[in-house]
Amino acid sequence: MYIGIDIGGTTIKFVLTDKKGNVLSFKKIPTEKNAQEIEDGICRVIEELKAFNEIAAKKVKGIGIGAAGAIDKAKGIILTSANIQAWKKYPLVKLIEGRTGIRTFLENDATAALIGELWLGNGKNFSNWIMLTLGTGIGGGVVINGKVYTGRSGSAMEVGHTTIDYKGRKCSCGNRGCFERYASATAVIETAKSRLKKYPESSVNKRIKNENLTSKLLYDEALKGDPFSNEIFAEISEYLGIGISNLISIFNPEAVILAGGLSRAHKIIFPIVKKVVQERVQAGLKENIKYLLIKDEEKTPALGAAKTAIECCA
Numbered sequence: 214m215y216i217g218i219d220i221g222g223t224t225i226k227f228v229l230t231d232k233k234g235n236v237l238s239f240k241k242i243p244t245e246k247n248a249q250e251i252e253d254g255i256c257r258v259i260e261e262l263k264a265f266n267e268i269a270a271k272k273v274k275g276i277g278i279g280a281a282g283a284i285d286k287a288k289g290i291i292l293t294s295a296n297i298q299a300w301k302k303y304p305l306v307k308l309i310e311g312r313t314g315i316r317t318f319l320e321n322d323a324t325a326a327l328i329g330e331l332w333l334g335n336g337k338n339f340s341n342w343i344m345l346t347l348g349t350g351i352g353g354g355v356v357i358n359g360k361v362y363t364g365r366s367g368s369a370m371e372v373g374h375t376t377i378d379y380k381g382r383k384c385s386c387g388n389r390g391c392f393e394r395y396a397s398a399t400a401v402i403e404t405a406k407s408r409l410k411k412y413p414e415s416s417v418n419k420r421i422k423n424e425n426l427t428s429k430l431l432y433d434e435a436l437k438g439d440p441f442s443n444e445i446f447a448e449i450s451e452y453l454g455i456g457i458s459n460l461i462s463i464f465n466p467e468a469v470i471l472a473g474g475l476s477r478a479h480k481i482i483f484p485i486v487k488k489v490v491q492e493r494v495q496a497g498l499k500e501n502i503k504y505l506l507i508k509d510e511e512k513t514p515a516l517g518a519a520k521t522a523i524e525c526c527a
């Protein structure tokens with residue numbers, strides 16, 4: 214048995230799985246702000262999973278963790294995490310191994326999702342493909358000739374922090390004009406909030422009297438025909454299309470796979486992204502690209518993290 218953990222900006226997900234990716238148990242907890250609380254929460258769930266049944270408790274051979282941010286995979290350290298500010302040169306692997314006594318391995322969260330999708334998802338049908346995770350930020354991953362590309366220290370494809378507007382919005386990473394400031398779920402909400410006053414007739418105004426303004430709420434209203442919500446999604450999707458066009462020009466992929474909460478808005482996003490790619494990418498690169506969603510949004514990233522542990526323990 215192996216445990217895979219996916220630490221995102223808002224939720225931490227756990228799977229208890231065998232070597233083949235059969236999930237025996239799945240759990241999730243919210244991501245706390247404080248580093249100690251995050252660590253305590255993770256160890257608590259690991260204990261729950263170990264106790265899932267007595268046989269499993271004896272057989273947990275390794276833990277794989279996919280974590281948001283720049284990591285040093287070999288040392289098991291989170292260097293910086295834009296979404297979890299408390300983590301600076303944070304020795305996560307050592308801390309978890311010390312408390313659980315189980316060998317632990319670290320992977321970038323977007324790379325873990327990529328590994329999971331390559332192992333058990335839609336990615337296994339292609340040799341060259343890219344994946345973008347659209348959530349609080351934008352994570353990315355690339356498979357080149359059937360192999361996950363991770364870069365020197367495991368932090369390749371930090372596409373969310375590539376510049377899309379050189380004089381643009383400030384980002385928590387220190388840069389300005391980052392891709393994720395324009396095309397993530399956070400960007401949807403911020404863009405909508407900054408402009409809603411100019412649209413008193415929008416149905417969104419009515420709903421936010423009792424509800425939080427979320428990307429899901431805006432997507433629902435966009436599908437119902439609210440012009441304001443559609444304008445926001447058109448803009449976000451155009452930025453997304455530009456970012457994806459850049460990646461298509463770099464990697465020449467067969468498929469683009471989207472994951473993350475905002476990817477649920479694919480009915481609006483995909484047609485606009487496809488149009489932008491046709492407008493911006495050279496002939497020879499832009500034809501016959503498959504645009505797909507991750508196969509299992511909930512479990513794939515944690516399964517990918519578990520796969521890292523499975524391979525490291527083999």
Ligand SMILES: [Zn+2]
Pocket residue numbers: 373374375384385386387388391
């Ligand atoms: Zn940034």
